[in-house]
Amino acid sequence: MIGRDWLLRIALISLALILLVVLPLPFFQPSRDLVRNTVAFPVKISTAGAAKVGQFFRLIFSLNELSGENARLREENNQMRAKVESLKATETENQLLRRELNFKQNTNFNLLPAQVLQYSPSGLFQSLTIDKGSEHGLAESQPVVSQGYLVGRVGSVSKKTAEVVLITNRSLITPVSLSSSGVVGLLVGGIRGLVVENIPLDAPVKQGDGVVTSSLEGLYPSGIAVGEVAEVISSKEDIFLTLRITTPLNLSALTRVFVITD
Amino acid sequence: MIRILALVGAIITMLGPARTLVMSGLGPDFILLTIWAIVWFSDQKSLWRLALASGLLLDFISFNSWPVWSIALTLGSLALVYLKGKFLETSSLLHSLIGLAVMNLVQLAVLTIFTGYLETGLWISFISNLALGGLLFYSVAVMGRYFARWSGRRLG
Numbered sequence: 001m002i003g004r005d006w007l008l009r010i011a012l013i014s015l016a017l018i019l020l021v022v023l024p025l026p027f028f029q030p031s032r033d034l035v036r037n038t039v040a041f042p043v044k045i046s047t048a049g050a051a052k053v054g055q056f057f058r059l060i061f062s063l064n065e066l067s068g069e070n071a072r073l074r075e076e077n078n079q080m081r082a083k084v085e086s087l088k089a090t091e092t093e094n095q096l097l098r099r100e101l102n103f104k105q106n107t108n109f110n111l112l113p114a115q116v117l118q119y120s121p122s123g124l125f126q127s128l129t130i131d132k133g134s135e136h137g138l139a140e141s142q143p144v145v146s147q148g149y150l151v152g153r154v155g156s157v158s159k160k161t162a163e164v165v166l167i168t169n170r171s172l173i174t175p176v177s178l179s180s181s182g183v184v185g186l187l188v189g190g191i192r193g194l195v196v197e198n199i200p201l202d203a204p205v206k207q208g209d210g211v212v213t214s215s216l217e218g219l220y221p222s223g224i225a226v227g228e229v230a231e232v233i234s235s236k237e238d239i240f241l242t243l244r245i246t247t248p249l250n251l252s253a254l255t256r257v258f259v260i261t262d
Numbered sequence: 263m264i265r266i267l268a269l270v271g272a273i274i275t276m277l278g279p280a281r282t283l284v285m286s287g288l289g290p291d292f293i294l295l296t297i298w299a300i301v302w303f304s305d306q307k308s309l310w311r312l313a314l315a316s317g318l319l320l321d322f323i324s325f326n327s328w329p330v331w332s333i334a335l336t337l338g339s340l341a342l343v344y345l346k347g348k349f350l351e352t353s354s355l356l357h358s359l360i361g362l363a364v365m366n367l368v369q370l371a372v373l374t375i376f377t378g379y380l381e382t383g384l385w386i387s388f389i390s391n392l393a394l395g396g397l398l399f400y401s402v403a404v405m406g407r408y409f410a411r412w413s414g415r416r417l418g
Binding site for chain 2: 005009012013016017019021024032035036039042043044046047049050051118119120121122123124125126127129155156158163166168170171190191192250251252253
């Protein structure tokens with residue numbers, strides 16, 4: 001005979017499961033969006049607080065290095081000023097040449113800025129939630145960038161919020177190419193970082209080579225920066241090269257991203 | 263009330279301030295640890311419902327098509343309630359860590375089944391959960407004056 005306590009447990013779990021099976025229905029989208037936005041408020045405040053505390057401790061530990069860094073930065077600043085002047089001249093020359101060649105800029109992506117509401121509560125999912133949804137023109141599979149570098153792809157979309165699957169997610173496979181040689185490979189993510197697989201053995205690869213998205217399979221527009229080659233990690237017996245990639249972005253500390261909507 | 267506040271705090275921490283640790287797989291999992299501490303140090307067997315409530319909230323805000331978190335956290339806490347009543351002694355640090363390890367493994371197993379891939383990098387998170395679990399055991403035991411209650415039957 002099943003006890004009353006167990007009956008209650010089964011009833012509660014069944015009720016929860018039924019509720020959650022019907023939750024993905026569009027009818028519940030507004031209420032889920034509301035909860036996401038409500039939860040995002042304390043998350044944002046606590047994240048900012050934690051960042052301030054972290055900053056304070058970093059400052060204390062880095063006081064010794066600051067004076068040396070200051071001198072180095074002054075020197076760099078002077079060099080940069082000189083460079084800026086030289087670049088201004090180059091820019092003017094460039095504009096003149098473009099006008100003459102009727103050059104059309106090809107980087108006119110339609111970028112929609114979005115705020116990061118929260119991250120997934122487990123490293124297994126490698127995703128985050130943003131404050132823009134279908135009513136802002138978002139759709140599944142749109143590329144997401146930050147500072148010009150690829151962050152991931154739009155996953156599920158709700159009316160006012162959307163999920164961004166990060167490039168470090170195991171299930172996301174991104175076609176990429178090496179900018180120096182144009183060789184195409186597949187970018188695969190994971191908790192331990194990013195790797196590019198399926199690079200032919202005879203491909204010329206060196207440390208620091210840029211990695212950009214490839215328009216292969218029509219998943220991404222070509223030319224979005226992903227990162228650069230850190231090292232070749234495949235062994236001699238492998239029939240393809242595997243490369244470890246680093247991205248300048250800190251994918252776990254994003255606060256704002258841009259969705260390419262066109 | 264303190265339990266609910268602790269759980270809400272843990273959820274917010276996991277979604278925001280601890281995201282660098284979460285995303286890099288270094289852990290610890292504050293939600294799991296809070297539920298474990300609540301269930302372990304309480305005599306009430308019904309506290310697994312807090313795990314279900316936390317799971318529901320996480321499923322509500324996430325985009326998973328299945329109630330992954332509800333199942334993972336509820337099964338984990340029910341396993342802990344079962345083991346605690348039958349095989350594990352509350353006053354033992356070793357037993358408490360075995361309970362935590364089982365709960366963590368149940369959660370990982372459920373998440374792995376739903377995501378469809380095994381993330382071996384999460385073992386660091388598993389270890390850090392156990393390390394923090396040990397500290398939490400002593401902290402809660404001292405704050406809650408459990409050592410006096412357990413005197414004479416603590417296994418070490």
